[in-house]
Amino acid sequence: MNEMVELGKSLAEVRETFRGGRTRGVAWRKTQLRAIIKFLTDNEDQIFKALEQDLGKHPVEAYRDEVGVVKKSANLALNCVEKWMAPKKGHIPLLFFPSKGEVLPEPFGVVLIFASWNFPISLSLDPLIGAISAGNTVVLKPSELAPACSSFLASALPSYLDPKAIKVIEGGTDIAEQLLQEKWDKIFFTGSPQVGRIVMSAAARHLTPVTLELGGKCPTILDSLSGSSDMEVAVKRIAGAKWGACSGQACIATDYVLVERKNAYILVDLLKKIIQRFYGENLKNLKNLSKIVSKHHFDRVRKLLEDPIVAASIVHGGSVDEENLTIEPTILLDPPLDAEIMTEEIFGPLLPIISLDNIQESIEVINSRPKPLAIYAFTKNEAFKKQILTQTSSGSVTFNDVMVHFVCDTLPFGGVGQSGFGRYHGKYSFDAFSNEKAILQRSFLIELEARYPPWNDFKMQFLRLAYSFNYIGLVLLYLGLKRTSR
Amino acid sequence: MELEYGKKEVFDAETASAMMKELRDAFGNGKTKSFEWRVSQLESLLKIANNHEKEIIDALCSDLSKPELESFVHEIALMKSSCKLALQELKHWMTPQKVKTPITTFPSSAEIVSEPLGVVLVISAWNYPFLLSLEPVIGAITAGNAVVLKPSEVAPATSSLLAKFLGEYMDSSAVKVVEGAVPETSVLLEQKWDKIFYTGNGRVGRIVAAAAAKHLTPLVLELGGKSPVVVDSDVNLMVAARRIIVGKWGCNNGQACIAPDYIITTKDYVPKLVDALKLELEKFYGMDPLNSEDLSRIVNSNHFARLKKLLDDDKVSGKIVHGGQMDEGILKIAPTILLDVPEDSLIMNEEIFGPLLPILTVDKVEASFGMINSRDKPLAAYLFSNKKKLKEEFVKTVSAGGLAVNDTSLHVAVSTLPFGGVGESGMGAYHGKFSFDAFSHKKAVLYRSFAGDAPARYPPYTPAKLRFLKALLNGDILGIIRALFGW
Numbered sequence: 011m012n013e014m015v016e017l018g019k020s021l022a023e024v025r026e027t028f029r030g031g032r033t034r035g036v037a038w039r040k041t042q043l044r045a046i047i048k049f050l051t052d053n054e055d056q057i058f059k060a061l062e063q064d065l066g067k068h069p070v071e072a073y074r075d076e077v078g079v080v081k082k083s084a085n086l087a088l089n090c091v092e093k094w095m096a097p098k099k100g101h102i103p104l105l106f107f108p109s110k111g112e113v114l115p116e117p118f119g120v121v122l123i124f125a126s127w128n129f130p131i132s133l134s135l136d137p138l139i140g141a142i143s144a145g146n147t148v149v150l151k152p153s154e155l156a157p158a159c160s161s162f163l164a165s166a167l168p169s170y171l172d173p174k175a176i177k178v179i180e181g182g183t184d185i186a187e188q189l190l191q192e193k194w195d196k197i198f199f200t201g202s203p204q205v206g207r208i209v210m211s212a213a214a215r216h217l218t219p220v221t222l223e224l225g226g227k228c229p230t231i232l233d234s235l236s237g238s239s240d241m242e243v244a245v246k247r248i249a250g251a252k253w254g255a256c257s258g259q260a261c262i263a264t265d266y267v268l269v270e271r272k273n274a275y276i277l278v279d280l281l282k283k284i285i286q287r288f289y290g291e292n293l294k295n296l297k298n299l300s301k302i303v304s305k306h307h308f309d310r311v312r313k314l315l316e317d318p319i320v321a322a323s324i325v326h327g328g329s330v331d332e333e334n335l336t337i338e339p340t341i342l343l344d345p346p347l348d349a350e351i352m353t354e355e356i357f358g359p360l361l362p363i364i365s366l367d368n369i370q371e372s373i374e375v376i377n378s379r380p381k382p383l384a385i386y387a388f389t390k391n392e393a394f395k396k397q398i399l400t401q402t403s404s405g406s407v408t409f410n411d412v413m414v415h416f417v418c419d420t421l422p423f424g425g426v427g428q429s430g431f432g433r434y435h436g437k438y439s440f441d442a443f444s445n446e447k448a449i450l451q452r453s454f455l456i457e458l459e460a461r462y463p464p465w466n467d468f469k470m471q472f473l474r475l476a477y478s479f480n481y482i483g484l485v486l487l488y489l490g491l492k493r494t495s496r
Numbered sequence: 497m498e499l500e501y502g503k504k505e506v507f508d509a510e511t512a513s514a515m516m517k518e519l520r521d522a523f524g525n526g527k528t529k530s531f532e533w534r535v536s537q538l539e540s541l542l543k544i545a546n547n548h549e550k551e552i553i554d555a556l557c558s559d560l561s562k563p564e565l566e567s568f569v570h571e572i573a574l575m576k577s578s579c580k581l582a583l584q585e586l587k588h589w590m591t592p593q594k595v596k597t598p599i600t601t602f603p604s605s606a607e608i609v610s611e612p613l614g615v616v617l618v619i620s621a622w623n624y625p626f627l628l629s630l631e632p633v634i635g636a637i638t639a640g641n642a643v644v645l646k647p648s649e650v651a652p653a654t655s656s657l658l659a660k661f662l663g664e665y666m667d668s669s670a671v672k673v674v675e676g677a678v679p680e681t682s683v684l685l686e687q688k689w690d691k692i693f694y695t696g697n698g699r700v701g702r703i704v705a706a707a708a709a710k711h712l713t714p715l716v717l718e719l720g721g722k723s724p725v726v727v728d729s730d731v732n733l734m735v736a737a738r739r740i741i742v743g744k745w746g747c748n749n750g751q752a753c754i755a756p757d758y759i760i761t762t763k764d765y766v767p768k769l770v771d772a773l774k775l776e777l778e779k780f781y782g783m784d785p786l787n788s789e790d791l792s793r794i795v796n797s798n799h800f801a802r803l804k805k806l807l808d809d810d811k812v813s814g815k816i817v818h819g820g821q822m823d824e825g826i827l828k829i830a831p832t833i834l835l836d837v838p839e840d841s842l843i844m845n846e847e848i849f850g851p852l853l854p855i856l857t858v859d860k861v862e863a864s865f866g867m868i869n870s871r872d873k874p875l876a877a878y879l880f881s882n883k884k885k886l887k888e889e890f891v892k893t894v895s896a897g898g899l900a901v902n903d904t905s906l907h908v909a910v911s912t913l914p915f916g917g918v919g920e921s922g923m924g925a926y927h928g929k930f931s932f933d934a935f936s937h938k939k940a941v942l943y944r945s946f947a948g949d950a951p952a953r954y955p956p957y958t959p960a961k962l963r964f965l966k967a968l969l970n971g972d973i974l975g976i977i978r979a980l981f982g983w
Contacts, residue, residue, distance in 0.1 A: 031893075070957030070965065078969035085970075100912035109903075111910050116895055118918070195919065207709055214705030217698060217719075219923040222712065243946045250954045288955040298955035399941065400529070403611060406940035414604075414942065417969070420595035421606050421940035426613070427690065431714040433938065445918040446925065448898035449891055450907035454732035454882070462742050463780040463790040465565040473565070477573040 013181075014188065020177045021192060024120050024147040027175045034117060034145045036092055038172070042142045043088045045170040046135060050081050053166055057131055060158035064130060065256060066301035066336070075255060076131040079417060083136055086419055086436060087143045094143065094440045097449070103479065110451040115444035117145035118219075119195030124186065124209065125152045126200040127303055128259045128357075130159035133223075137198045138176070140439025146196070147175040151189060153201075154182040155303055194218050196443060200261075203428055221432030221442050224425055225261035225355050226382035230412060231372045231398070232269045232277060233389035244388040244410070245280040248361075249288065251386075251412035253339045257300040258359040259307075261429075262384045262413050265355060266362040268372035274365040278341060281361070282326050285339045301335040302358060308335045311358035314351040315340070323362075347375075369394070376402050381427030386412045405429050507680045515644070515672065516687050519615045522670040523642040529612060530640075533667070534586060537637045540665040541630060542579045545572050548661060552626055552654075559625060559651035561793040561828075562748060570747065571626040574909060578631055581911055581928060582638045589638070589932045597942070604944045610936040612640035613714075614690030619681065619704065621695040622650035622795055623751045623849075629658055632693045632716075633671070635931025641691070642670040646684055648696075649677040650795055689713050691935060695753075697847075698920055716924030716934050719917055720753035720847050721874035725904065726864045726890070728881035729765040736880040736902070737772035741780060743878075743904025745831045749792040750851040751799075754876040754898075754905050757848050759855040760864035766857050770833060774818050777831050785830040786823050793827040794850060800827050803850040807832070811841040819851075861886065865893050873897075873919035878904045897921050 032038050050057070057077055061067040067076075100111035121141050125134035134152050141148045150167075152160035164178040179185060190212035199209045200223040213220045230248055235241045252264045269277050289298055302308040312330055315321055320342065321328070327340035342362040345351050351362055366372060369389075376385065383405040387398050395409055405425040408415045415421055416435075424433030434442045460472035468487075475483040527533050545552070552572055556562040562571075592607040616636050620629040629647050636643040645662065647655035659673040674680060685692075685707035694704045695718040708715050725740055744756045761769055781788040794800045804822065806812070812834060819832035834854040837843055843854055858864055861881070868877060877896040881887055887901050897917035900907045907913055908927075916925030926934045950968070952961035 034892075068955070068957045070952075070962045071955075073962055074953070074965050074969070078965055082969045100910060102910055102912070106906065106910070111907070111913050113914060114891065203712060206712060210709035210712065211706055214702055214709055217701060217705065217717065217920060217923070224712075240946045243949050246949070246954060254953070254955055290956075298957055399609060399939075400611075401526070403614075403937065404939065406942070407609075408942040409944060410946055411604075411942070411944035414944065415606075415940055418597055418604075418606055418940075418942055420597065421942060422608065422938050423940065426937040426939070428712060430712070445895070445897075446914050447896065447918075448907055448910075448913035448915065448925075449901070450899070450903065450910060450913065451887070451901040452903040452906070454735045454902060457735060457738070461746075462738055463563070463565075463746060464782075464788075465563055465790050470565050470568065473569050473573065477569070477577055 013185070017179065017185070017188060020149070020179065021120075023174055024149060024177055027172075028117075028119050028147040033147055033175050036095060038175075039091050039142055039145060040088060042171055042176070043084050043091070043139065046084045046139060046142075047081055047088070049167065049170040050077050050084075053162075056162060056166070057159075060162045061131065063158040064127070064156040065259075065303055066299070066334075067256065068298050068300075071254065071256070071298075071300070075129055080132050080135045080139070082417070083139050083419070083435070083439070087139050087440070090437065091143045091440070094437055095145075100448075102450075106452070108453050108455060112449050114447045114449055115144065115440070116447050118443060118445055119146060121146045121148050121196040121198065121443060122189060122192075122194045123148060123150045124197070124199045124201065125150065127153035127155035128256050128261070130156035131163070133200045134159075134163060137200070137434060137439065137442075140434055141198070141443045142176070143440045144443035146443050149177045149179055149189065151179050151181065151186060154180065196220070198432075198434075198442065199223065203430075206430065221424070221434065222430035223261070223432075223434075224383070224428065224430035225357070226380060226425065226429040227265035227355050228262055228382045228384040228386065228404075229372070229376050230264040230267045231369065231385070231387040231389065232267055232273065233369050233387070233391060233394065234270060234273055235388065235390065240390075241276070242280060245277060246284055247388075247412050249281055249284045249339075252361050253285070253288065253299060253359050255413060257302065257337070258361075259300065259303060259357050260413070262416060263357075264361065264386060264412055265382070266352065266364055268364050268366060268369070268375060270369050271365040271367060274343060274363060277363060278325050278343060281341055285326065289339060299336065299339070299359070302337060303335075305335065307358070308332065308337070311337055311356070311360065314354070314356065314358075314360060317349050317351075320345045320349050320351055370397070373397065373401050381405075381425070381429055383425045383429035384408065384413075384415070403427065507674055507676055507683055509683055509686065512683045512687055515674075516615065518669060519642045519644065519672070522667075523612070523615055528637075528640050528642050528670050531586065531590060534637055534640055535583060537666055537671060538579050538583050538586075538634065541634065541637075542576060542583075544661045544665050545576050545579070548657075551657060555653035555657045556626060558653040559622070560748060560751075560795055563790045563792065565790075566746070566748065566792070567626075571624055575627050575630045575634070578634050578911070578927070578931070582634055582932070585929065586638060589929060592941070603948050604942055606940070606942045609939040609941055610639065610932070611939050613935060613937050615642045615644070616691040616693065616935060617644050617646070617684060617687075617689045619646045619684075619692070619694045619696065620648055621753075622648035623748050623753070625651035625654035626658070628695045628718075629654075631931070632695070632926060635926055636691075636693070636935045637671070638932045639935035641935050644672045644674055644684065646674050646676065646681060649675070691715070693926075693934070694718065701922065716916070716926065717922040718753070718924075718926075719875065719920065719922040720849065721872055721917065721921040722757035722844075722847055723754055723874040723876040723878070723896070724864075724868050725756040725759045725878040726861065726868075726880070727759055727761040727765065727769055728861045728879070728883060728886060729762055730882045731880045731902075733768060733772045734776065737769070737776045739880075739903050741773065741776055741831075744853055745777070745781070745791060745851055747905055749794070749829070750853075751792065751795065751849050752905070754908055755849075756853065756878060756904055757874070758844065759853065760858060760861075760867060761855065762861050763857045763859060766835065766855060770817055770835065770855065773833060777818070781831065785819070786821055786826070786828045791828070791831075791851075794829055795827075797824070797827065799850065800824060800829070803829060803848075803852065806843040806848065806850075806852060809842045811838050812843055815854075862889070865890060868894055873917070873921055875917045875921035876900065876905070876907070895919070897925075
């Protein structure tokens with residue numbers, strides 16, 4: 011009960027702060043962005059520790075995917091926020107002369123951010139940077155499945171950021187439901203489609219716009235590559251992105267690989283070698299591999315392997331360590347396409363390889379499933395690239411690499427269909443939390459009589475010409491030289 | 497090819513799923529994505545407007561007694577210029593947009609590709625039944641989607657005209673019209689769409705949003721709200737009055753989502769403003785406005801009764817300073833001005849959507865912005881003033897979908913400005929390129945080469961890799977070199 015009272019107070023406070031107007035100023039926004047950078051710099055070790063606790067993430071991985079990436083976003087926002095805030099001119103037709111048109115971004119107001127547990131720092135702070143840059147007040151709810159990160163954010167952030175404008179509220183489903191009862195001006199959600207639906211339904215009651223960052227089965231197409239070194243680079247990138255980013259627990263991790271039959275065994279062999287190079291032999295000592303976040307998810311991933319036909323398709327790994335919640339990097343060759351492992355998002359260190367007679371068939375395989383957040387394709391065939399681009403649909407497409415589009419701030423990051431909607435990163439984060447207000451400024455000079463009733467044929471004729479921007483016709487009409495038709 | 501649902505009298509779940517299958521097939525085979533298809537469909541829409549102007553004007557006259565000039569200017573001409581703009585710009589809009597890539601992903605190149613969302617639903621409104629149906633359809637087609645249009649049953653003549661002509665002129669495998677009311681709309685909303693574009697009110701908007709949530713369908717909601725007009729005392733009074741009148745009564749007799757809903761002005765200035773409005777109203781619509789052919793009627797008896805109720809409110813009686821005449825037989829209500837109605841009256845607590853215009857007064861004009869911001873965010877807000885500071889303050893502090901200074905409603909016709917609401921007035925925007933964007937997915941595409949493979953990305957992780965990554969993500973070139981050489 012006390013919690014509810016606290017929550018109510020926090021909300022009242024952020025609303026009041028927004029109304030007060032200080033978050034609209036560029037100074038406030040910059041101060042907060044600088045504070046985020048300082049927070050990351052001061053607390054790097056604590057963040058590494060929390061990530062180690064929640065997910066067994068190695069500091070290098072933690073820096074690459076969480077601390078570094080957020081610092082980069084904050085720095086970019088800090089450098090660009092003034093430019094982003096400036097109104098954009100809109101071209102106005104001569105007919106409206108004299109007038110001025112512009113689009114002015116304004117903050118939505120009080121926004122809610124739901125972060126997820128797999129990148130508990132960056133998926134909390136990256137959207138927060140967008141919300142702050144756009145001048146909103148924010149309630150951030152980190153995921154309760156990464157409790158160390160959640161409580162660290164809740165305890166440390168308030169001493170860096172304006173505590174009356176930015177609140178971290180911790181909690182599980184009950185608190186999330188409580189938050190969803192409230193009226194927000196925007197909700198930004200990262201998580202699963204299933205919870206995404208709940209969030210969207212709740213938002214519907216208040217007509218709140220939402221951004222949904224969901225996941226999906228992101229395929230990697232591996233075409234025949236001429237050089238063996240290219241093949242090695244490709245496989246290394248695939249392996250790095252499958253197991254090297256939170257052990258496959260990433261919304262843009264490779265979910266499965268599509269490859270021509272003749273290359274399947276080459277791929278498996280290369281993957282095995284690379285796994286060994288990356289992680290060694292000892293499953294009990296996988297320091298470089300994140301653990302599975304919870305017992306629940308551990309069981310979920312393990313269950314994917316239990317189907318006997320699926321189990322029979324394992325060509326590497328498959329062992330699990332329940333005590334440490336780790337699952338060995340596991341490769342499966344041609345599990346049945348209707349098995350759960352091929353219908354559900356895997357979100358774990360299992361990598362099915364689907365072999366095809368012809369690599370072109372991969373387009374069909376992809377299109378027979380919901381639209382993924384990302385598609386990856388290793389190919390040097392330009393025609394095939396074009397085909398992938400035009401015949402499939404996904405949040406993004408990356409050629410000859412995996413996951414790196416995430417750090418490319420000039421590209422919008424977001425899904426389509428089952429993988430969500432709305433986008434962020436860089437300027438898109440600012441846009442995601444801004445209302446683009448259209449402004450037309452007119453003067454009292456020059457009145458077009460034809461705008462006003464009583465209507466007559468002259469006015470009709472005038473407007474016909476005006477709408478086709480036939481200025482010569484207009485002049486002739488005024489001079490009485492143009493015949494009024496109709 | 498005549499399909500079942502074309503003949504059946506009821507549009508039920510079965511017919512709907514047959515229709516969806518046909519549309520999915522049409523989209524799936526890729527024809528709607530081609531530049532040529534989009535152009536041909538836009539040209540067909542133009543042909544409908546060009547070949548059937550008379551029928552369109554007649555339908556609008558039958559549904560709303562809309563004056564011919566209004567029908568032409570606000571519905572046909574606007575729709576045509578949208579079509580022409582789309583035809584002219586389509587190539588340009590479809591071209592992928594190149595973007596820079598950071599050093600972090602070097603060597604690489606990147607672009608943003610606009611791709612159609614798939615099969616989309618447009619539910620339109622009765623007040624501008626032609627324009628508000630086809631303007632979103634233009635966006636949907638321009639972006640390469642298959643589209644179903646559900647025109648409003650409250651404007652039946654236009655609805656059946658759209659069904660007929662779109663059926664005749666458009667590619668019927670990918671562009672369809674479903675006519676009907678609540679039951680048909682409910683069946684449509686149960687289907688899985690890739691985008692829903694709804695124009696109407698907040699109550700139905702919530703129903704649409706809840707239905708969309710089930711399928712994770714993105715939405716554009718074009719709603720309304722009480723759009724205020726603030727009038728300062730230093731303005732060209734005649735021009736201001738005329739611009740207010742044409743935005744209020746000259747736009748479907750107030751039945752427009754961006755029509756001025758109420759005026760706020762100062763106590764000192766209000767007598768002059770009321771006089772000017774009266775004078776210009778008389779010039780425009782004569783002494784007997786109920787019989788003026790230049791005013792639309794109220795759409796139906798439900799809405800007539802709703803508006804009558806607003807005036808019957810005890811708190812409002814005696815506040816009418818102009819107009820007030822009504823004729824239920826011809827569903828006409830004269831331009832009506834009310835002065836100083838209480839803020840808790842019915843008329844000040846719902847969108848009026850009709851020819852009634854309350855005026856509220858304040859001591860100082862500056863106080864009006866606070867009044868506006870204390871209410872739900874409107875679709876539009878207007879200010880008449882010559883003071884630079886006041887204009888700046890207005891633009892900065894008043895939150896609304898769109899603002900116009902020293903005019904009303906005209907911002908809608910500017911295709912370079914996004915048109916859409918915020919908060920209670922909706923979400924998402926359209927018009928011009930914004931319509932194309934509303935129906936497109938912006939696909940991020942990154943091209944990498946096989947070269948430039950930084951070992952630091954891969955395990956096993958070492959402190960040197962951490963140093964390198966720090967430099968790389970900070971875009972610190974010297975740092976990168978230092979880390980590479982192990983300094």
